[in-house]
Amino acid sequence: MSARDLVVLGSASAVPTRFRNHNGYLLRWDGHGLLFDPGEGTQRQMTLAGVSAHDVTWICVTHFHGDHCLGVPGIVQRIARDGVPHPVHAVFPASGAVYWERLRHATAFVDTAVIDERPVSGDRAEIAAGPFTLTARRLSHPVESYGYRLEEPDGVTMLPAELAARGVRGPLVRRLQQEGRVTTRGGRTVTLEECSVRRPGQKVAFVMDTRLCDAAFELADGVDLLVIESTFLDEDAALAAEYGHLTAGQAGRVAARGGVRRLVLTHFSERYRTDDEPRFAAQAAAAGFTGDIVVAHDLDRVPLPRRRRAPAGGGRADG
Structure with missing residues (x-):
């Protein structure tokens, strides 16, 4: 069976810690590998996770703050060094093209021609991607930031x-x-x-740095797996709003309204201790989310929930 799972390469926010690397998430999807927000150290984390540059077919950057993109040079150069033969599509905010160019060519190396740049702009962009559609929606953050939604068509x-x-x-x-x-x-x-009977296509959403906004709710609507930042605990909601982030409770609210099946909380501030971790899940649940909650740790592998299947008489049920 083809693999569909999330490999957590890093789960910290702006400052990595002894236990959490900068961001990095590899979504494995039937031979495709979508690498979201490769922060500093992602190349090494991939080695520890047992995945390689050959597994990457997409690089998706939500925005150009360092903890979400400083791993791009190492990833691109590893793709070149390892002779990856297939196209690697790179999606990023068009407004940050100057940063992408600096990262893409950060140092001298023997370059590769397989990087296919696909900058996105506007409030919404849809990218045809073979067996699935990738949708980008602009979020609410001090710099232009996009969330992503991967969706496959329904089958039978x-x-x-x-x-x-x-x-x-x-x-x-x-x-x-x-x-x-x-x-x-x-x-x-x-x-x-x-x-x-109809077999609903699976859906995954990535919602990184943002305040609560309509786009976050739209991205999460009906997805099987939601990977979402929960930088702060609820008692620090004022800080979250000031810096353009979500609290654990707000992440739970997004998941609850969207009917998400599995919620992955990540992008944790370094201000919290290890023994604070259960509080993130508790606050997400207190916001009304009753599905599976995963508090992400580096090198976790999170499977997609089993497919949904519509019963013969209509409606939806897990299959």
Whole structure:
């Protein structure tokens, strides 16, 4: 089975600690690897996590504060050094193009031609990305910052009992999937709707540095996995608002309203101690979120929840 999971490469905010590296998140998705916000030290964290430059097919930068992008030079140079042959698409705010250029060519090295730059601008941008769509939405932060949403199209799950009852077997099954309608040897016309249920595509959202805003709620709506900053605890909400960040409770509120299935809290301020960690999860839950909560740690691997499957009679259910 193809892997779909999140590899946490770093979970600190502006200042790394003894236990938390700067940001870095690799979303593995059926042979694609989306590297979000590679902060300082990401290249080494990838080695510790057992992933390589060859696993990276996308680099997505939310904004150009150092803890979200200072790892770009090392990643790009590693891609070049290791001879990665496939395109690596780079998505970043167009307003920060000067910073991207400085990071992209930070030092002398034998360059690579595989980096495909795709700057985004405006309040919303949608990027066709093969098996999924990548949507960028502008957030609320002192510098221009974007959140990202990855979404695959809905599919179908075939129902063997219904196929057998209608005499659809062998090559006819594939034709039914492709064409939506087949005629059996007995002359019966069978439709795809009779023999399948809708399989909702999986969705993941990354919401990094931002205050509460409509875009954060839109990105999180209906996703299976939400990776979201929770820089501060709720008692420090004034600081969060001043610096353009979320509290744990606010992150929980975004997840609750969106019906998120698994919530990953990350980007923690260095002001908090290890024994404060349970409070982040508790405050997210107190905001009304009742799904799975993961307080991220470096080198964690967080699987996507199992696929949802719509029952034959309509509606949605986990499958």
